Amino acid sequence: MAYAQAGAETSTSDIIVTATRREERLQDVPMSVNVATGEQIQKFNIFDAKDVQQLAPGLELTNTTGRNNTTTLRGITFDPDQGTAPAVRVYYNEIPTDAQTVYTAIYDIEQIEVLRGPQGLLRGLSAPAGSITIRTRRPNFDRPEGYAQATATDRAGYNVQGGVSLPFNEQLALRVAAVVDGNRLNQVRNLNRDGERSRSDTQSVRATLGWRPSDAFSAYLTYQYLHADNTQFQQVIGTGNAPFAFNPARSGPALSVSDYGAVSEGTFRIQNRTHLLNLALDYDLGGSTVSFVGGHQFSKLTTLRDNDSANTVPGYISSSSVRVPYKVGTAELRWQTNNDEGLGGGVSAFYTKQTGTTVVNQRADSFIAPVLGPDAIIPVPFELPDGSQIVIPSPNTVPIGVNVVVPVDTKTWSFAANLRYKSGPLTVEGGIRYSIIKGNQTTQQTLFFGAHPLLATLPPVLGPTEIIPADLQRRTDKPLTGGLTINYAISDDLNVYAAYGRAFRSGSTGVSVPAGISDDLISTRGEKTDSFEVGLKGALMDKRVNYSVAAFYQKFDGFLSRFTSIQYNCPELSGACTAFGPPIQPGESTNGAFDFNYNGDAKVKGIEATIDARFIDTWDLGIAAAYTRARYSNALLPCNDFDGSGVPNQNGTPVITGNGNVSYCASNGRLAETPDFSLTANTELRFPVGDYTPFVRALFNYRPGFTSERVNFRYQDRELLNLFVGLRGPDSKWEITAFARNLLNQKRITNISLGNAVTPTQTPGAVLDSGYRTVNVTNPREFGATLNFKW
Template identity: 35%
Template sequence: MLAGIALSGISVAAHAQDAQPAGEQQATAPSDIIVTATRRNERLQDVPVTVTAVTNEQLQDLNITQFRDVQVLSPGLVIEDRGAQGNVTALRGISTTVNSGSPQAVIIYFNEAPIQDTLAFQSIYDIGQIEVLRGPQGTLRGVAAPAGSITITTRRPDLNNFGATIDGTFTDQTNVNGQFGIGVPLINDVLAVRVAGLYDRNSNGDIRSLNSDAKSRSETKSIRASALFQPIEPLTIFGSYQYLRNETDNLTIVEGNGRGYNGPVLPEGSGRRGIAVQEETSPRRVTGHLASLSAKLDIGDEAALSYIGGYSKYSALTRADEGDGDSGNAIPNFSQHALFDVSVTDWSHELRLDSQGPGRFWDYTVGAFFRRTTSNTNVAQQVFGVPSFTPTFDPIGPVDTFGFIRAQSQGKLKDKSVFASSTFHLPTKTDITLGARRLWSKNNAPTSLTFVTSVFGTEFPGTPSIIPDTVDEKAWVYDAKIVQHIGEDSIVYASYGRGFRGPGNNKYVALPASFPRVSSEKQDSYELGFKGSFLDRRLRVDFAVFQQDIKGFITTVADVPYCSFGNDAPCPPVGSPPQNRVTSSSIAFNGDARVRGFDLDISGKITDRWTAQGTVSYAKANFKNAQVPCRPDLDGDGQADTDDEFGANATQPIYFCSSNGAIADVPKWNFTLQSEYTVPLAQAEAFVRALFVYKGKRAEVSGLNSYEAQPILNLYLGAREIVPGLEVTMFAKNIFNTRKLTYTSSDLVTFGFPSGYHQVTYTPQREVGITARMRFGSD
């Protein structure tokens, strides 16, 4: 657990780029949506990239207030909680978790500045557009992302018109979400500002403890201010600043038979009711500052010079004297405390020169990028403190002697890159694009591990153990595309891209000394695609097939047993204390892999009052004869060995199994279907809309657990323009209350005492609510 906590703190954000406004206007047809996937404002239909554009209108129509819910509109995108593995973000079957110690496979940008995933996983509000880009990224954006990128663009002020939106949502799950956005032109055509805010309170999974009155909850407050300044016609400056604070009280849903003294029997499926046995919640306070500044200067009619700067600061805190890390209540009347104090500061700068103007034979982009990131991590976890505990005991009084492990780290990361891209527009309506970026990265984040004994409040620290973590990488990423335009609204294209991701590590896991280092990975991606509009642009079809070959894919496998303390010899003999012999942990490693699949997106207007959109994503992401750390069956009983069985039979400190299985626990098949039908109602317009989301079955990398498919149906009923600007929507999310298991852990253990419970997570339960939204002026 300490490893996951520490790594999540040390994991840092990346680089900042330019952003142009896109998607704030309501499109008259699907093909009219403007995206910035290629760092230029282009129609979605003209971009030779598989990209999902989620507009402000869609976010409001489907009552999406949490970032993780964006996945319902982008098949193949997975944003979920995997318990001890942390949050998982995946695209096209490729994912990373914080436990791998490697850079993220999917990079998230906020106004084109990369941000910490934890900040993105908060509530979202006053959004202009979200774009999900699939496939390796890095030539045009500073951060090399092997699976894809997600860009979040906030609404910009209007230089000429006043506009405002106020909305509130209330649900039967004691959820309240209130948002506002107000834009005012201070000097017409020159200066405008916009202020937006958010208050969100929810039940954080609606979990309650059977052993106390503890309940889960979450509360988020945020404010954002932005300004658009055009002092002279060739120069445009946009700046924004956002402050966010989130406070959560977390509980762990469990199932299992328990031990008879720490809670009741909770059979399989009981976790659907959100039941915990912890005696206290585990609180977490997150604060975030996000600032961006972009300036664009037109140089005549031929080129534009752009500067993009980003600043972010993320901090998370759980105090050492609060919270309960004994998730299975293995030791009643006792709370295992853990300090979590992490802060990360990120500065980034990009200078870029772009050609511009219609009818050009050659378009180009050249630029340079610099990023500096500092992180400070101070985490500690109690490892003993109940010396007299037995399974039959009277309630334990205050513990005066205890020990804990403290991890402290100060990381410094510097990234530099130069890049160039050229597109040639041939007379045959053929476009050829070549691009490359040279990356230099230096990261130094040594960690000090100290075992500390505290007696009656006095600490006696041991000798620190310094774990080095120095990375000095140089790499190329590059791509090539050929696009053939067919008429005004259709293209076919082929592309190739070379991707890169820096190394991971296992520095918080006492692995055998011979365990191989987790090295960097490289990817070669191939894609063929078609985009077309038909029937007078009432129908849009996007289709792409792809293959991605990955050399040394970095991932983790959970619950792997190994000999403790770095022993390369077989485990100590039977009779030694188990905690000195065998440990189970999540382990990062490299393995060659291949991903093959396709994306299909069809949308259109069936009638003037009936629209529909269907999307399908398939990605088969498997290892290629990779050697995966595993839990073997050494005693031959047909079941994976327990830790004790492993320790009794192991003849080597860790075992590997050859695998051609899935590289991540994400589904191969995903699809969505959404539709809306409108009916005139006096001066108003009534509507009914539906959203069906299907996620296919999946299995863990270890093969120990598999999970069923998840079909979810949401319904919405409402009316707009009841009075000018007013829209009211009633909704039911997961209307059939489908509750599918999404994660299960091994037995929860505290200080060597098994709890008899394991952690589980399920799809969210049915939620019924109402949203009222009022728009004024240009909004």
């Protein structure tokens, strides 16, 4: 499926895609595909890959915290913090790359393709929901060319980008592109930090060297550098509160959705420095082609964060720092026949390895009681490792710090073979991929006791202690994945197809999990999924109207997901979790909240359709809609169930229902916090006047309201409209555009926490309540202008 016409003179029937690793017409590809060309990316001012969701129904690209880019497709979601492979793979010039880096800066793009459904054969790594391929522009060997574009908005946003091709001769050429971007991210102001605003600053440069010594051989070497510095405060809504009794200090003022307010007293800053290197070689042997793609990514991600985002403890900053070095090397060698008719096929070998040691330092103080003021002093029993006790006068907390070291060492080998048979209108293609996925996950935790005069009698450090059981540290999976497609061309303007796909994701071992909890909360098992799809693609009115329809069914064995802010109990010493502490007692206060990974069976079914039309030469119209019902199937999942009702809630005091470390709730609920139905539409109407062309274009997205069982909240419907008005010069060499994003100024909650943010204390039945729920809200209306020049 394409979401719109590809340009002023191009029909969607003629769009060439590489979804199957072959160059084919979009209409001939036996799967659902959305295509965004580089021209359209510039037209709709898409500077962040997350904005691509405006062009593809059922695709949600979100970032709720400033660092966890999450891709949801066909109701299947993924949280990068869960440590598993993503539900939707992202490929940068055919190299799998993490979304945190790729989504940050979109510039000088040739084409983006959204491939729907399980991907387990054609590319080296499997994915249950789909893949997004991003292809950058390559140098032009024939003539110098380039573009420059500048955008500014009334909300302090700016984007300046450009690219130029420099052919040295017919065999060697260079393309250089760069971008400088700044914006206010979620438009939130922090009221407890003198009105400081969220802010993003990004710089990136890319160079691609092309070598084409003959018609049979080509080589492209690409290097990209990225530096992104984001400060994104967590928005909250609610009345606020004075969490400590007899203490007037409040978490903050009453805040509504339209206030775009935050109250954390510390910052939340994420820095990303990334180097990407990519090499692509193709050698045409006549009857077949040998191809190689290789890449290396080296990223340094640094996060400084106040974990008390809702300020449940006024005057206190729950500081943490996370340093993640991300080193990934990838290589793939492929051989593929070139024949279009008859029997053909190919084989490939793929390898990738990721290393790096994540280091987390954070406060894990144990709070005593909510009735204390900031200067109160009470005797607190403190238990030493040998079982003896001392009494410490302490204001409100037992100060504890945690250092967590997580070495990462994962590697994947995979080998694939496929056969393709084409005879006239019939094409049958299928294959299998055998993978060997190995991971070694350990986590060393060290406890530090904070600065207090009487703590001098204690050992300064407890640990390091390995908190991952030995039998969960190493993991090896050897899945078989693949697929089969049958495509039949009824006519030159109508294709029908059927497809089967199988995908697999390895489970994960939790990072920085509380010590002493059960194995099911530490490590998840692998996920398997099978999908069936049927569809048709066609054209009418001499290809002025193109359409596609697809229906699908998918079943998950052990869908992998993440459950955030789950209250837990653990064996403890002096408020700190340890495997050596005394057993948990029924009814005792919870120790805190954590984000746990877990498996649950699920089923997904739905239908997708598009219509792309050019009724007259000056009017383009594209409409795409998707209905997807993605639900758990009688899955028992971690939850907060404070009142013992068996459904997620935070009614009353945080306690655990049952005998485990967390509560569990039976669920047939959604796999993602997204509605079943979604629709996108875009149009451009041109009014040629001689050599000049005034135009109006619009981009519309509709998401109906729905009720989330996971957070007990009714999300409102969303109607987001972006409007563009501008003038295009002779031969489309320049264009000036004025635009409005979210013209209707809708301020809709897109994500919300279950109940108010709270902090448990060591006093049974007592918690510190912030009076706020954390939320993410659509950005308010924003006006701007763009000037684009091509040569």
